[in-house]
Amino acid sequence: MLSRRNNILVRQTTGTGKTLGLVIALLSYSLQPSSNTAVLVVPNRELALQIEGWADKLLQRAYPEIKPRYRVLQRFVSGSPYESEQKRVLKRHGLPKIVVGTPRCLLEMAPVFDDVLVDTVVVDEIDAVLKLPGKYASTKQVLLRKEKPAPGQLFIEHLLGIDTGMINQREIIEGRGMQQVRLKKVRLDRSKIKKKDEAKEENGGGGGGGSVVVRELGRRREVQLVVSSATANHRLRNLIGARQWVSKPLVVLRDTEAIGMPSDTQHFCLVIDNEESIRNIAPRIVSDDENHQDDLVVSSYARYQERKKQADKQNPWVSDVMRRSSEQQATVMQLMAEVASNVLQAIQPRGTTILFVRSDANSRQFADVLRSYGVVARDIMTRYSDQPADGGEEAGIVYLATEEAARGIDIPDTELVLILDVPKSISSYVHLSGRTGRFGRTGKVLTVVPVGRHGWYESKMQAIFGSLQITPQNAPFVE
């Protein structure tokens, strides 16, 4: 795959082996003497450490003579136990053939790459690495993101030799629903570009017939780009095109046109009513009325924001735990722990459970509360930092995670994904639920949401299920 030097976008269902495939391809390519340095960017430490573990095992089996392993692959992540070791290895051995790292950490060490020939850049979970504004982001958020690109974008563009100071005007049409202000801006900018271009042509400057934007961006290196995610959307592709990350078109490898979901996963959703009783989500009523809009597809951004604000105000537990007083936080945690322990008792998973919460700031405290309910709970990072025994996971373990920390990770025996939160978007739900039912295995996903003002959260869940063509099942243990 890598030897052909195509630029590739892999978009396939979660748990189908995208990351493992990329790691194997990178290892076999990098072990060829003619290859140069390859960089693999991943969105979180957990995934970087997981990949390091995989590479270790693969190398031990296939190339036991290669020692130490960090001559071939080294991960670079933030955090005190890792940084000093990484610095030492870097100083002593220089960069290995494959560098795996998180965006922030790689950006910090970006100058190190200036003296090295990088010929391959692989970005796994590219949407999480680039953190582009979502469908319902405000104009302010979109413009802010343009002014301040995510560390992942800055690092990748540094490697590609793209001047990140220059904002490509075409980027403004990044594929979001157009808004008046931005349309005007695009027209203005385009006319400016045209004039500038004509002026340069008259002066005989530039050559090559490209637009001024192309010349301003000016690529420094010919690097092969491979990007992957189960939810790589058109906004991403537009950015890659507009920022000229590739000179040849992307070859797209995908299993379905729509977002694919593992077929052997069962989905459940429980709703906490305002009286704090729990029930199964109501079936979705599809209206024939053309004016009817799903809550996820409201016509105006302002209307969406207003309704969301109203609902969040009344969200009894998960909306923003950190902004609450410590007393409120404790009550929320008790409620979450009670719900989680009841669900776990009813389902009794023998395998691993991943329990998603919105913020990990209090996850240690939350793990303590859960333990007081008899649940064996640990923060997900401990799975990677505490060097688990090769025998697999502790029976019935519950890992606490956030969407950011668990993006792309693979714990094969995950039987249950428990989401105590309202997923941010359809693609959030795809990735959260995708931690189970991996590589042909079965799995269960159970989401618990408050009903929300005027049923906001319930209809948001109904809309998510509708878009993904999922029919949630009724949990038999709920009346």
Ligand SMILES: Nc1ncnc2c1ncn2[C@@H]1O[C@H](COP(=O)(O)OP(=O)(O)OP(=O)(O)O)[C@@H](O)[C@H]1O
């Ligand atoms: N060819 C294969 N044979 C057996 N197991 C495989 C194969 N390819 C992948 N797997 C297993 O499938 C699981 C999922 O792999 P991986 O994490 O690479 O999937 P992914 O598509 O990147 O998922 P996500 O989209 O969630 O990041 C892993 O446990 C991996 O070991």
